[in-house]
Amino acid sequence: MSNLLLNACISGILLGMIYGLIGAGLNIIYGVMRVVNFAHGEFLMIAAYMVYWLSVLYKIDPLTSLLVVVPLFFLLGIIVYYLMVPRLLKSEDPEMASFLTFYGVSMIITALVLIFWGADPRGLRFPYPFPFLKIGSIYLSTGRVIHFFFSLVTALALALFLYKTYLGKAIRAIIQNRDAVKMVGIDPHSISSIAFGIGLMLVGMTGALIPLTFPGITPGMGASYTLTAFVVIVLGGLGNPLGSIIGGLIFGLTENISTVFLPLALSPVISFIILILIIMFRPQGFLGATGS
Amino acid sequence: MLLRVSNLTKKFGGITAVDHLSFDIGDNEILGIIGPNGSGKTTTLNCINGIYRVDEGEILFQGNSLQGAPPHEIARMGIGRTFQVPKIFKKISVLENMLSPVLNSNESDTILKNRASALLEMVGLSDLKDHLGEELSGGQQKILELARILMFDPILILLDEPFAGVHPLLRMKFHEMIISLHQKKKSFILVSHDLPSLYLLSSRIIVLNNGMKIAEGSPKEIQRNEAVIEAYLGR
Numbered sequence: 052m053s054n055l056l057l058n059a060c061i062s063g064i065l066l067g068m069i070y071g072l073i074g075a076g077l078n079i080i081y082g083v084m085r086v087v088n089f090a091h092g093e094f095l096m097i098a099a100y101m102v103y104w105l106s107v108l109y110k111i112d113p114l115t116s117l118l119v120v121v122p123l124f125f126l127l128g129i130i131v132y133y134l135m136v137p138r139l140l141k142s143e144d145p146e147m148a149s150f151l152t153f154y155g156v157s158m159i160i161t162a163l164v165l166i167f168w169g170a171d172p173r174g175l176r177f178p179y180p181f182p183f184l185k186i187g188s189i190y191l192s193t194g195r196v197i198h199f200f201f202s203l204v205t206a207l208a209l210a211l212f213l214y215k216t217y218l219g220k221a222i223r224a225i226i227q228n229r230d231a232v233k234m235v236g237i238d239p240h241s242i243s244s245i246a247f248g249i250g251l252m253l254v255g256m257t258g259a260l261i262p263l264t265f266p267g268i269t270p271g272m273g274a275s276y277t278l279t280a281f282v283v284i285v286l287g288g289l290g291n292p293l294g295s296i297i298g299g300l301i302f303g304l305t306e307n308i309s310t311v312f313l314p315l316a317l318s319p320v321i322s323f324i325i326l327i328l329i330i331m332f333r334p335q336g337f338l339g340a341t342g343s
Numbered sequence: 344m345l346l347r348v349s350n351l352t353k354k355f356g357g358i359t360a361v362d363h364l365s366f367d368i369g370d371n372e373i374l375g376i377i378g379p380n381g382s383g384k385t386t387t388l389n390c391i392n393g394i395y396r397v398d399e400g401e402i403l404f405q406g407n408s409l410q411g412a413p414p415h416e417i418a419r420m421g422i423g424r425t426f427q428v429p430k431i432f433k434k435i436s437v438l439e440n441m442l443s444p445v446l447n448s449n450e451s452d453t454i455l456k457n458r459a460s461a462l463l464e465m466v467g468l469s470d471l472k473d474h475l476g477e478e479l480s481g482g483q484q485k486i487l488e489l490a491r492i493l494m495f496d497p498i499l500i501l502l503d504e505p506f507a508g509v510h511p512l513l514r515m516k517f518h519e520m521i522i523s524l525h526q527k528k529k530s531f532i533l534v535s536h537d538l539p540s541l542y543l544l545s546s547r548i549i550v551l552n553n554g555m556k557i558a559e560g561s562p563k564e565i566q567r568n569e570a571v572i573e574a575y576l577g578r
Contacts, residue, residue, distance in 0.1 A: 217446045224432055224443055231430035233414035234392075234423075235444035236495060 055311050058189055063307035064300060065191070065199040069257060069264065071299020072202045073276060074283030075209060075292045076253030082226035082290030083246040086136055087150040090157035091280050092273030094251055098124060098258025099268045100164065103173050106262075112178040114197070117259050124255025128248035136247065137240065157273060164270040172267035194263030201260060205253065206296050213292065222246050226290050282326050288336030297337055301325070345370050345499060345530050346391070350400035353386050353554075360386040362554035363400070368499070373521070373531040375545030375562075377538065379574060383554040384534040385427070388501045391532070392424045393417045404499070418444075423492030427504040429484040431491070433477035437468055440476050440487055444495040459494060465523075466490045467516055482509035489520065499530045506537040518544065542566065550574065 077091045088094075098120050105111040105119065135152065142148035177194060184191045213219035221242045224232045232239055262268060279302065287298025302322055309321040329336065346368045353361040361383040368374045376384050389395045391402055393414040402409045409417060418424070432440050441459035448455060463469040466486050471479060479487060485505055492500065502521075506514050514537075521531060521544055535541050541548060542562040550558040550565060552574040558565060565571055 220443075220446050223435075224446075227432045227434050228430055231432060232443075233394075234418055234430060235446075235491065236415050236418040237443075237446070238413070238415045 054188055056308065059307040059311045060304065061189060061191065062195070063304035065195045065303070066264075066307065067300035067303020068199050068202040068206070068296065069195075069260075069299070070279055070283050070302050071287070071296035072205055072253055073257050074280045074287060074295035074299050075206070076250040076257075077280040078284045078287070078290065078292045078295045079222065079246050079253070080250035081284065082292060083222055083229075084136055084140065084243050085145050085149075086139060086247075087146055087153065088250070089150055089153040089277060090160060090273070091153075091250075091254055092276030092278070093157045093160040094124070094127075094273075095254045095258035095261065095276050096164065096268070096270065096273040097160065098255040099261045099272070100168065100173075102259045102262055103175060103268055106175050106178070113175070113260055113263055117201075117256060120255050120259040121252055125248040125252040127255075128251030129244045131251065132244040132247035136243065157277070161270050161273065168270070170270060172269045174266045174268060175262040177263070192264070194260075198257075198260040198264045202257065205256060206293075209249075209253070210293055218242065218245055222249075226292075282322060284336075285326055286329055286336055288338045291336065291338050294336055294338035301337070344368075344403075345372070345405060346532075347403040348387075348391070348400070349402075351387065351390055351397060351402065352399035353383075353390055353395055354398050360554050361390065361551075364551070364554070364556055365400075366549050366556065366559065368530055368532060371525065371528050371530055372547065373525055373533060373545050375541040375548040376532060376534045376551060377536070377541060377548060377565075377571075378551035381553075382551040382574075384551055385503055386554075387551070388424065388503055388532065388534060391417075392422055392501060418492075418495070418497075421496075421498035422501065423495070423497035423499070424501045425485065425488045425492065425503060425505060427507055429481070429488040431476045431479075431484050431488055434475060436473050436475060437463065437479065437487055438472040441472075441491055441494055444491060455494075462490045462493050466520060480510075480513075482513035485509060486513065486516065486520070489517075493524075497529070499532070500524070501532045501534075503534045504536065505533070506535055506540050514540065 073095065077088055080086055080088050101120055102113050102116045105116045106113065139145050139149045139152060179193060181193050184193055184196060213223055221232065221237050224237065225239055225242055229239055283298040283302050284295050286301050287294030287296065305322050305325055306318050309318045313321065344367050349365050351361055351364040352359065364387060376387065378384050386395065390397050391409070393409065393412050397410065404420060404422060432443060438459055441463060442455055445455050460469060460472065463472050468483060468487060468490065471483065476484065476487065505517055509517065518540065525531065533541060533545060545562055548560065548562055548565045549556055550571045557570045557574060558568045560568065
């Protein structure tokens, strides 16, 4: 039992960090623009498919494909921002307008992927020498360990970016008070476009490594990641990108530890019970929102 | 002429909030704007600093049109603005609030922090520099908002109801700050319902009613003006 619990804890931490990074991308976008990107999981799914096709067609492994996916998703974020977000921000209720718009985007992406690549699940053969690592009596998926370390390094880089660079400080300032930044000479549109780029870059990076972590890539996989991302950002604090990492870890640990004591089918239920309790009793999340 | 407002008109649907308003402000001048609620005072400030697009008319700052310029560009041009409800960053420290206008500065952190500390000393908030913005009282937040815009050394400062809801001691501090900055060649547009403060500080006052200018003159002239008395007291 204790071995099983230890395994669940480690697995929860590995997956939690990945969930946290997915949430961080969504949270930056929401915090800076109050835009609800309901297509977040679908962007992750596109990244996963990109890595799949780069591997199948050009024999490029997932880690190398990050060199393509990460800058491409940053650029995609900036393009999506300028195509859609300024108009949504002019709406009387940007949150609802963006939720509906990006829900539509998620449906379009899913439909296009279905049309072009079909509904069959696709997966990559593990491209590196050791699919599993054995530490003592614990077996760990190498893919998950790789994904965890990339996510950890990215989270640390994100923290440094947000606290030490001009752009990061400006992003934090906009999250707190979008009107006030205009008064101190910061251009909210250029900063917002970069924030959207970073949000998609983070989800692109996670999506690119998803084939190492979970076996199947399908057109419908995006919705569950979007839902996970929303749970994670509520747990960590809406508008608090680094809080999402904590939210992700809580979600990952809960999901995995509950499988030790309860039937597997109940693990998502436990996570959502925690979500409901958080919304009822601590709506600002564990770390609190940074917005004013 | 520092700022020239010509025939400024701003409409919201069928309501004309500012109606063909014209006025000038010269270098090193304090211009007061008074008027009953809904007379267009804040809307005028919002048009000057780019929050609202102007429907008709023109605003020139140092000879350059502000037409279409967004608020952040207008701030960079040298027009600072404070609000009736202060727009500070509540979740970061007072010192970090002070540094927010110079995030992109080429100057060293030490120089910027020294400048911010000196300004906080001047406005009496240096003891609170490590406190979060939200821990300050409403009046202190207003003082912080004014001190913050001084970090980018504006030429013209727009103050919207700076004395509203402020403790009398802090109000006096505000008076001292405005007089001190005026001596350092700053110009002000001061919107307030606090007539004694406005009479004390302004060199000239314009009076708005229903978006139109109904009077303009020195504080003494305004105090004796029949149209002003009627607009305020309904006589």
